Amino acid sequence: MRIALLTEGASSYAQRADSWCGRLIEGLPEHEFRLYLLGGGGGPDEGPVPVAELPLWGRRPKGRGPALHRRRSYQQAYRALIRSLVIPGERESFGPALHRLAALGREDGALPAFLASGPAQRVLEQAWRSPGAETAAGQPQVRDVLVAADLLEQCLRPLSAPWYGTGPGGLGSADLCHVVGGGPAALPALVAKQLHGVPFVITEHGLHLREQYRSYRTAPYRWPVRALLIGFFRLLTEETYRQAAVLTPGSGYDRHWQERCGADPARIRVVHEGTPAVARAAAGPEPEGGPVLVWAGALEPGRDPALMLHAFARIRAEQPAARLRMYGEEGAPGFLAHCREIAERLGVDAAVSFEGRPESGPAEVWAAGSLVVFSALAQRSPRLLADAMLSGRAVVATEVGVAREVVGPTGLLVPPRDPAALATACLALLGDEERRARLGLAGRLRAQERFAVEPVVTAFREIYLELVSRWPAFPTVAKAAARPFARPAEYWVAGPATAEPVAEAV
Amino acid sequence: MTGREVDPVRELMERHRTSCEQAVDALEIAAALEDAGLGPAEAARCRHADVFSLAEELYARVPRRPPTAPVPVPPVRWQQRSWQALRSAVRHGLPAAALAGGVAVLPPVARGPLAVLCGGWLAWAAARPDGASAPDGTVLHRAGYGAGVALLVVLPVTTGGPAGAVLGVAVATAVGAVEWTTGWLRQVGWGHLGAARTMADFRARMWPALPVASALHLLATAGLGLTGLLLLTAVGPRPGGGLLYEAVHRATGPQWAGQAALALLLLPATVLLRCGRATPAVAGLLAAGTAGLLLTAAARYRPETAQLLACGSAAALLLPYAWLVLGRPGAHRR
Structure with missing residues (x-):
């Protein structure tokens, strides 16, 4: 089966065997993968898979704007798109406007130049300031129009990618698309589905939309720009979730968000992000010389190292021999000094050591302590938790984000921002070596079962097959009547696919 | 409860x-x-x-209440801009002055190589990227711009007699004023981008900017020319009459008009170059330079008439275009 893997990022990374895409490609050698990268430019592609790249950020690619007689159609489509973003009653027209713009761009390749031109800016301003637009918190100014036009032009670049069509290397010749990470990377899949009827799967580890909300909060844009762009990402996400054949979030926590954004629960399947760390041996015996607590994560307010320090002060009151090792780099400027100051104020600075980034990987971090503690305010990715559990050390974590589903009954969960609860939980484990060992082993087994690489590959092998078996075969070739289940599942893996599918009798 | x-x-x-x-x-x-x-x-x-x-x-x-974000206005760096303009004036004025001096002192046979030498120097000075944040075209555009400026300045300096040479040097020195004015226009445009509500409002705010800038630049160029002529009159033999009267009448009316036309061509060309419309700017400059050369050499026009005709018509095209471009918000992005 030919699978188009669409993702954002550098080619050198996506091709690497230890990246998520690399492991998937390696695990499914029976399928023919082709990588489509947005924002590439990452060195030569020496990988095993053919790659097509499209620069997503930076300067607009050179090109001419549309001819005068076609500019009107461009303006109409762009106006419909902007109106769907700013007028609550016109949200429905987002998808059609997107496809209309893509179709116009395919005809003459003038879409990027149009989006950056004066006429497009005028359309944007007009639609944005039209009556009924949601600008309760401020009307856009001229500068906002310019900034928003530039940002939209960048986000819409995948629409004019030279990837459509059924020729070799075109998305139309793929049997299915697999989008890894949402956002603009899903645009080609949306167009390919509408144009060629190619179904797509979307895998997200850390939701793109949620990351946009978080990054735009501190972006240097005025409110109207933020509202317009967030509106764009939100509608794009909703449209993507609606059109996707299967959604595979990395955790149940992300699943809630996807359902909230309009994904059909029946089409969501949680596939945990596999990690090669499952093959790692468990950490050795606990370090000598009194109990050691290990804390890991970036030093920033969201990880709440201050809570850890406060809890540690209470632990030390009970167990004067206890020590705390905090691993991780400074995530916010000046935060390390802030943490040191807190430790000094609490009188525990002699027992706390800030270790910075571990030199030889995370395994060394977990082995350095008898207990691993996470005090974060938000835990969006299961990666770090799973890695800690794989060491076989007992885990105490605040109950936020993915913590409950990852740790489950194999660790202690405490409410966030509660130093007393965290200290009590840590003391309970520090005082009971047998329980610590039992929980650590249970955690290791649980993580090995959930975060192994093999189940991910198996899950996608099944998802791919199930998807193509439910999808009408060759919708572009057999125009007459496309029937589901027209091909048995074995048909798709019977060998390398030919360049042009032939709709002969089975 | x-x-x-x-x-x-x-x-x-x-x-x-x-x-x-x-x-x-x-x-x-x-x-x-x-x-x-x-x-x-x-x-x-x-x-x-x-x-x-x-x-x-x-x-x-909770009602929406977005922060009244301070509009990111770059600090008013007029001192820095003036300093840059001064440096630019010296950089452009020196080759022109050297050429004028050489033409006055050297025998006619040495004038050709000297003109080429000083023209190259001037072109290099004009084509150098100035390190400002403003876009100024590709290397090719900058080279074309430098060549155009050099052509337009060298012509009156070599062929216009002492008065023409002084006026030419004045125009070259006034490139500093052009730099200053362009920076001012960009600053004004940037300020209005944050203050204007709609694009029409922005256009309305921007329309007086280029006329005012042109008038100021014209004054600066004429002032420099007059200063040069005053110096020339003061050091040379004087037939009698007031210094100012003599100085003004050293140059003929067409010479003054030619200098004004050249000044009015350089300003919009530089503005367009900085606003991302490099091709028309360079084309205008080069066309005016070539036309001036052809009219002087082939059609035997007087140099000042040729300059007036060539630069005047190019300026008549570039000025309205620059005025339109300055009214577009997109031209002011950095």
Whole structure:
């Protein structure tokens, strides 16, 4: 089966065997993968898979704007798109406007130049300031129009990618698309589905939309720009979730968000992000010389190292021999000094050591302590938790984000921002070596079962097959009547696919 | 229920007031709440099924009040700009002055190589990227710009006699004023980008800018020319009459007009170059230079007449175009 893997990022990374895409490609050698990268430019592609790249950020690619007689159609489509973003009653027209713009761009390749031109800016301003637009918190100014036009032009670049069509290397010749990470990377899949009827799967580890909300909060844009762009990402996400054949979030926590954004629960399947760390041996015996607590994560307010320090002060009151090792780099400027100051104020600075980034990987971090503690305010990715559990050390974590589903009954969960609860939980484990060992082993087994690489590959092998078996075969070739289940599942893996599918009798 | 019981949602509203006021939709509040460590437990305390519905209540109850963000106005660096302009004036004035001096002193046979030498120097000075944040075209555009400026200045200096040479040197020195004015125009445009509400409003604010800038630049060029002529008159033999009268009448009317036309061509060309319209700017300059050369050499026009005709017609095209471009907000991005 030919699978188009669409993702954002550098080619050198996506091709690497230890990246998520690399492991998937390696695990499914029976399928023919082709990588489509947005924002590439990452060195030569020496990988095993053919790659097509499209620069997503930076300067607009050179090109001419549309001819005068076609500019009107461009303006109409762009106006419909902007109106769907700013007028609550016109949200429905987002998808059609997107496809209309893509179709116009395919005809003459003038879409990027149009989006950056004066006429497009005028359309944007007009639609944005039209009556009924949601600008309760401020009307856009001229500068906002310019900034928003530039940002939209960048986000819409995948629409004019030279990837459509059924020729070799075109998305139309793929049997299915697999989008890894949402956002603009899903645009080609949306167009390919509408144009060629190619179904797509979307895998997200850390939701793109949620990351946009978080990054735009501190972006240097005025409110109207933020509202317009967030509106764009939100509608794009909703449209993507609606059109996707299967959604595979990395955790149940992300699943809630996807359902909230309009994904059909029946089409969501949680596939945990596999990690090669499952093959790692468990950490050795606990370090000598009194109990050691290990804390890991970036030093920033969201990880709440201050809570850890406060809890540690209470632990030390009970167990004067206890020590705390905090691993991780400074995530916010000046935060390390802030943490040191807190430790000094609490009188525990002699027992706390800030270790910075571990030199030889995370395994060394977990082995350095008898207990691993996470005090974060938000835990969006299961990666770090799973890695800690794989060491076989007992885990105490605040109950936020993915913590409950990852740790489950194999660790202690405490409410966030509660130093007393965290200290009590840590003391309970520090005082009971047998329980610590039992929980650590249970955690290791649980993580090995959930975060192994093999189940991910198996899950996608099944998802791919199930998807193509439910999808009408060759919708572009057999125009007459496309029937589901027209091909048995074995048909798709019977060998390398030919360049042009032939709709002969089975 | 007692009246003393505090509404937990109100408490949350107080705690997350800023993020609620600045949120663009309820999901943004949900993301902010989750980042602050709130989970299903807290939502249940507020009698909500999940964080999302809690966020929706917060979104509905807190009115939008975005921060009155300070418009990012770059600091007014007029001293720096003036300093740059002064340096630019010296950089462009020196080769022109050297050429004028050489033409006056050297025998006619040495004038050709000297003109080429000083023209190259001037072209190099004009084509050098000035390190400002403004876009100034590709290397090719800059080279064309330098060649155009050199051609336009060298012609009157070599062929216009002492008065023409002085006026030519004045125009070359006034390139510093062009730099200053272009910087000022960009500063004004940047300021209005933040202040104007609509594009029409922006156009209305910008329309007097180029006429005012042109008038100022014209004055500066004429002033420099007059200073040069005053010096020339003061050091040379004087037939009698007032210094000022003699100085003004050293140059003929067409010479003054030619100098004014050249000044009015250089300003829009540089403005266009800085506003991302490099091709028309360079084409205008080169066309005017070539036309001046052809009219002088082939059609035997007087140099000042040729200059007036060539530069005047090019300026008549470039000035309105630059005026239109300056009215477009897109031309002022950095």
